[in-house]
Amino acid sequence: MIDTEKLEMILPTVGKPARYTGGELGEVVKPIDGASVRFAFCFPDVYEVGMSHLGTSILYHLLNGMPGVCAERCFAPWPDMEAALRRAELPLYTLETKTALCGFDIVGFSLGYEMCLTNMLAMLDLGRIPMFAKDRTDADPIVIAGGGCVYNPEPMADFIDLFVVGEGEEVLGELLALYKSRKQANAGRGDFLARAAQIEGIYVPSLYVVAYNQDGTVKSIDAKNGAPFPVRKRIIRDFDAAFFPEEPIVPYLGVIHDRVTVEVMRGCTRGCRFCQAGFIYRPVRERSADTLIRQAKACIQKTGHEEVSLCSLSTGDYSQVARLVCVLSDEFKGTGVSLAVPSLRIDSYEGEYAQKLKEVRNTGLTFAPEAGTQRLRDIINKNLTENEIIEAVREAFEAGTNGVKLYFMMGLPGETMDDVLGIAGLAARIRDVYYRVPKEKRSGGFKLTVSVSCFVPKAHTPFQWARQDDMTVFEDKQRRLKDALRRVSGVKFNWHDARLSMLEAVFARGDRRLSAVLVKAYESGCRFDSWKELFDFDKWLRAFEETGIDPAFYASRERGRDETMPWDMIDTGVSKAYLWKEYERSQAQSTTPDCRKGCTGCGLREAGLCV
Ligand code: SF4
Structure with missing residues (x-):
């Protein structure tokens, strides 16, 4: 002690x-x-x-x-x-x-x-x-x-x-x-x-x-x-029986997620090509609604929290989502406990439980179209049409929601300036949808938050071979989008620091030689680098300079098909050949369906990890 x-x-x-x-x-x-x-x-x-x-x-x-x-x-x-x-x-x-x-x-x-x-x-x-x-x-x-x-x-x-x-x-x-x-x-x-x-x-x-x-x-x-x-990698096969703490610690301070979280499933079958979680956490394994209802009730009773979050990579895809939302919203009605459903895909957002969510004090909705145009959404395999986005947002507005948050990415492989400005076009059309909803159904004024992050190519994804945009290119795109969004009233624009995303890209696909940079950055005082108020980019640049390591080698270099990747000793079960095929399909703007509708041969089955 x-x-x-x-x-x-x-x-x-x-x-x-x-x-x-x-x-x-x-x-x-x-x-x-x-x-x-x-x-x-x-x-x-x-x-x-x-x-x-x-x-x-x-x-x-x-x-x-x-x-x-x-x-x-x-x-x-x-x-x-x-x-x-x-x-x-x-x-x-x-x-x-x-x-x-x-x-x-x-x-x-x-x-x-x-x-x-x-x-x-x-x-x-x-x-x-x-x-x-x-x-x-x-x-x-x-x-x-x-x-x-x-x-x-x-x-x-x-x-x-x-x-x-x-x-x-x-x-x-x-x-x-x-x-x-x-x-x-x-x-x-x-x-x-x-x-x-x-x-x-x-x-x-x-x-x-x-x-x-x-x-x-x-x-x-x-x-x-x-x-x-x-x-x-190792995975839990029987996720319904997997351990879950029903008596979690109740923090003293207001923490980021001050609520009970139950995990409805692991993995995702959608195959968005930029998304590392979507590939490394495969295959999808669900908990039963009965287990989740029991866990949510037990946690609320033990902790006194006032919110339950149904967490996963794509909760709208959970096979029993409507039942789960309906049962829990009825259970907590009038108790002051609200229900949060993050990671909701637009195309899985249906009226049936949209209204239920509203009843349990849900305050806003968050969706991630990721790209502003259909062409780019096909490149990244988002499998989402503009019509689906508009319909889902209209339903949300009609259900009385006024605060919608949309997440996008900038610098995706194959992106043009038309795709960047397409985000502003989509925001304008969403605003028009809001004002077409009958006045008596709307609540509050139109509020749309557009958050745009900088694309970071990640290991074990089809985009692991792709380059990242240079920082100056990101900054130019951010400026142009900001100007375009100024013309759409009611929109708040958030964007990520391109310098931080560049560092993220370096370490996401880096090798052992980067340990020297990390030590230098640490010694010069870098801490809490993802916290705006503490991030000091100059210190990082000096760390690269003093160690003779060029960050662009890691962040902005396109890799060849046969290049040995630093992480090739790690096997997620998804084959490198499948990832490359997906990379080629992205260049052809060809989409790959959700593998729940039919196995697309990612390699997990052969690896004995998917049945
Ligand atoms: S093996 Fe088939 S069904 Fe299983 S995760 Fe891969 S693509 Fe999907």
């Missing part, structure tokens, strides 16, 4: 001290000294973000339910707390028992976003764990990582001892059992890592040697000491 007297002295000096105290309703505190495996869950962002992360909540409660396992939480300290910890010479600690990170057996990071990596380094350093895996001894924790970023683990390869590829619920039990047995046998970390590499879904980067060509591309990736190649 750290010096809690010192901690009590510094907490009143930092902002939002409740971020660092623990003690919430639902927290699990087990006797750490007697535990056979002490596990620290590290979330490389602030408490309010981490406490909204469903994956962390699931694994925290799952692990604490295992005999002999003690799992605790740690979030990235905000810069004022980091400075205070350093001044007081206190290590970073877990909320439950105030134990320093270096005092754990396993320290596990959830890596969901590329721009959290400098926070991960800060947490290791503050937790008194050597930053580089090669510098750790048997006295140090095993550092592991899971989450969406591990599908290209290479930029983190020098810092992480092992990656969990796929669904943690499926792998962690086996991994912890191995750890326990090796600990009892007094085996060293090398022995443990070599054995762990034999568990399906575990990637131990130190067991793989990467060689490069003269032009900087990857020449080869070779597995050592019998480590598998490739490493196949």
Whole structure:
């Protein structure tokens, strides 16, 4: 345990001290000294973000339910707390028992976003764990990582001892059992890592040697000491029976998603070509409506939250969505509990439950057409027509919704300026739809939020070979769209920082050499890079310059079909040949149907992952 007297002295000096105290309703505190495996869950962002992360909540409660396992939480300290910890010479600690990170057996990071990596380094350093895996001894924790970023683990390869590829619920039990047995046998970390590499879904980067060509591309990736190649992801097969915490922690602070979240399904069958989640989390597996209703009711009863969110990549595609929405809205009617259905596709938004949503205090609707023209929607395989968009929005307006949010992307492969300005054209037509709805049915004034992000090509998608637009091109497109949207009254325009998207693109498809850039950026003070107020692009540019690494090599270079990708050791079950075929189909503006209507041969079936 750290010096809690010192901690009590510094907490009143930092902002939002409740971020660092623990003690919430639902927290699990087990006797750490007697535990056979002490596990620290590290979330490389602030408490309010981490406490909204469903994956962390699931694994925290799952692990604490295992005999002999003690799992605790740690979030990235905000810069004022980091400075205070350093001044007081206190290590970073877990909320439950105030134990320093270096005092754990396993320290596990959830890596969901590329721009959290400098926070991960800060947490290791503050937790008194050597930053580089090669510098750790048997006295140090095993550092592991899971989450969406591990599908290209290479930029983190020098810092992480092992990656969990796929669904943690499926792998962690086996991994912890191995750890326990090796600990009892007094085996060293090398022995443990070599054995762990034999568990399906575990990637131990130190067991793989990467060689490069003269032009900087990857020449080869070779597995050592019998480590598998490739490493196949693990999935839960019976999702209805999968563990779900019905007594989640109730955060002290207003967190990002201050509500109960139930997970209706995993995976998505739509095949949008830009969407990494759509490919890495395949195949679709659903929970039954009865299970979800039970879980939602139990969580509301245990926590006192006032909102239930039905979460998945595309909740409108859930086979029992209408029943689920109707039963839950009736259940919570008059109780002050509202229902949120994020990730709703426009074409799945139907009147039947649109009205139900309104009844349970739903405040607005969010859709993601992604592109402003049909041509570009076909290129990205959005499989959505303008007519469907207009009809769905009209229905929403007629159901009394006035606040609609639309999400788009800019810089998609094959995009022209007509496609960019097409977003403004669509916004104008949506405004016209609103004013054609009879006055008595409308509520409030017309409000449309258009949010446009910058396209980031991701590993394991058909666009993994594509280049990203240069920052100046993004900025020009943003300016032109802003001008065009000014002419559509009632529209609010949000856009992403192109500089941040460029960095995201570098790390999303980067290799091991980027660890040098990460360390430099960390040393120069980069933290919370996705937070506008803390993002310092100049520091990043200096980090690239000082390490002699050109970010454009990673972000704005189109790859050749046969190029070895840095992440080729990771096997999602979707074949590279299928992804390439989809890339070619995108260039031909040819769409691929939803595979629920018929298997399109992505490779998962052959891999035994889809039945
Ligand atoms: S194997 Fe077929 S049905 Fe299964 S996810 Fe792939 S395309 Fe869809």
